[in-house]
Amino acid sequence: MQLWYMSARPSPTPLLLFSKIHLAQWMPIMSPNPKSMSDGVVTRFAPSPTCFLHIGGARTALFNWLHAKANGGKMLLRIEDTDRKRSTSEAIDAILEGLTWLGLEWDGEPVYQHARAARHGEVVEQLLAKGLAYKCYATPEEMEKMRERAHGEGRSAVYDGMWRDRDPGDAPAGVDPVIRFKAPNEGDTVIEDQVQGTVTVANKNLDDLIIARSDGSPTYNLAVVVDDHDMGVTHAIRGADHLTNASRQAQIYAALEWETPVFAHVPLIHGSDGAKLSKRHGALGVEAYRAMGYLPAALRNYLVRMGWSHGDDEIFSTAQMIEWFDLAGIGRSPARFDFEKLASLNAHYIKNSDDGELVNLVRAIVPELSQEARPPNSDDEACWEKLALAMPGLKERAKTLIDILDAGRFVFVSRPLDMDEKAENLLDDEARAVLGGLLVSLEGVEDWSVEQIEYVVRGYAEKTDLKLGKAAQPLRAALTGRTTSPGIFDVLYALGKDEAVARIRDQVR
RNA sequence: GGCCCCGUCGUCUAGUCUGGUCCAGGACACCAGGUUUUCAUCCUGGUAACACGGGUUCGAAUCCCGUCGGGGUCACCA
Helix, strand or coil, X not given: CHHHHCCXXXXXXXXXXXXXXXXXXXXXXXXCXXXXXXXXXXXXXXXXXXXXXXXXXXXXXXXXXXXXHHCCXXXXXXXXXXXXXXXXXXXXXXXXXXXXXXXXXXXXXXXXXXXHHHHHHHHHHHHHHCCCEEEECCCHHHHHHHHHHHHXXXXXXXXXXXXXXXXXXXXXXXXXXXXXXXXXXXXXXXXXXXXXXXXXXXXXXXXXXXXXXXXXXECHHHHHHHHHHHCCCCEEEEEHHHHXXXXXXXXXXXXXXXXXXXXXXXXXXXXXXXXXXXXXXXXXXXXXXXXXXXXXXXXXXXXXXXXXXXXXXXXXXXXXXXXXXXXXXXXXXXXXXXXXXXXXXXXXXXXXXXXXXXXXXXXXXXXXXXXXXXXXCCCCHHHHHHHHHHHHHHHCCCCCHHHHHXXXXXXXXXXXCCCCHHHHHHCCHHHHHHHHHHHHHXXXXXXXXXXXXXXXXXXXXXXXXXXXXXXXXXXXXXXXCCCCCCCHHHHHHHHCHXXXXXHHHHHHC
């Protein structure tokens, strides 16, 4: 563990053009260090465990993973749980499971940020000792006034620095202070972001942020800097909502004389109304996409195309993504989430999946479905075997695994079948008469293969001068209880002779 | 409101850095036609965009300025 703390990158080359003498005027120039690329790329995904892994987080993780893989590097996982009150183990589990399901395996053990509080405290002490941080005793009321004043004067910096240079002897008794970072007042902080380009913020717009709470616990921006540094992170790829944090973090890096990682702030994913995707859009965790019957490969493909492109290419295997992924290919404008496109991609991946594998995937999500949504007899092995037989016809019309389950429901139901209204209407006397004739022909089939079945049914239609549809539709109704289904010969075949014949006989009487 | 970012078909985007090959290409969606035992799939075709206004230039989606619009962020949350 001690070693871990010391695991800064080998000989970090300070890129910061500032000296202690000119602290107040410093202007860190954070250009990416091309050398560090060849030293081995280390990315990290750093979710806060306050809720499930949502779609935006999943994409951030994907980009970090891809960038690591594309450069032969590693993606680390860090759970940002400094706020103990809001962190839950359920959320941690959901995040870990979500990443695993998506196929985004991280390297090494997850790092729990709260476990590193001692190290964070150590850095806070260092900053304090060097005069780069100070204790602040401002009351909530005073802060509220400052907020109002800043807003009224149209300034963006809120805290006015009232304790920045004040004599600690003025400290009120019995008040635990917070510790603030002594941020530079003049000059600019410049970030060379791989996605956003050069982002310049005037230092006067950034106030002295709190790096340790009054109970001594570290805050986010301090912890992130210390952890990214100690973990040897070379590339911080995260949502654009962290862009302002990046400026503040850059100041802390500069104060500590540490090299900043390369930043890449990816535009956010928006809901259909154009606002940041959130719970009010019904934003879902990845486990919800799994339950809706989406394939990990489809979700990955969809996610990688949101904000990133490789010419006109739409379909990417994981290997291709890794080969082609490049931070430079990420666009700067936010994207809206579109279920239709995800569904179309999902349909593509389903069509190209192996039948047996699809059966397993469908089976795996059944326990996650509500009681009504589950097919009857879902513990009957024979039904699953029939589903496998029907899969070729099922998968070409499905957009999700749920579609397969729904369209394939006829293999699960038991006789006598429930008929939907259209099927009921279709089975008039004429149709039942046709079924009667068909029944006799089908009972005579020895070799119950798709070819034989088709031969017999077509033969019957020709013999009785019926259009094929006149035979197929009554069969469909009798066999599935519906008016739509996969090809009728496939349905007959999947059901097996005994069951098919019995279902037809049920309707002849 | 301050600060930061963004603005090509309804949506995701190519093209923008290195102005002309773009009266703007692809994908999803949508519409029409074809294949077909239903529904789909599949095939063919179609509708549809450079936010607006100036400027630079022989020439601008591409460069510059402004306007408008959208988003993010301003916690002892992360």
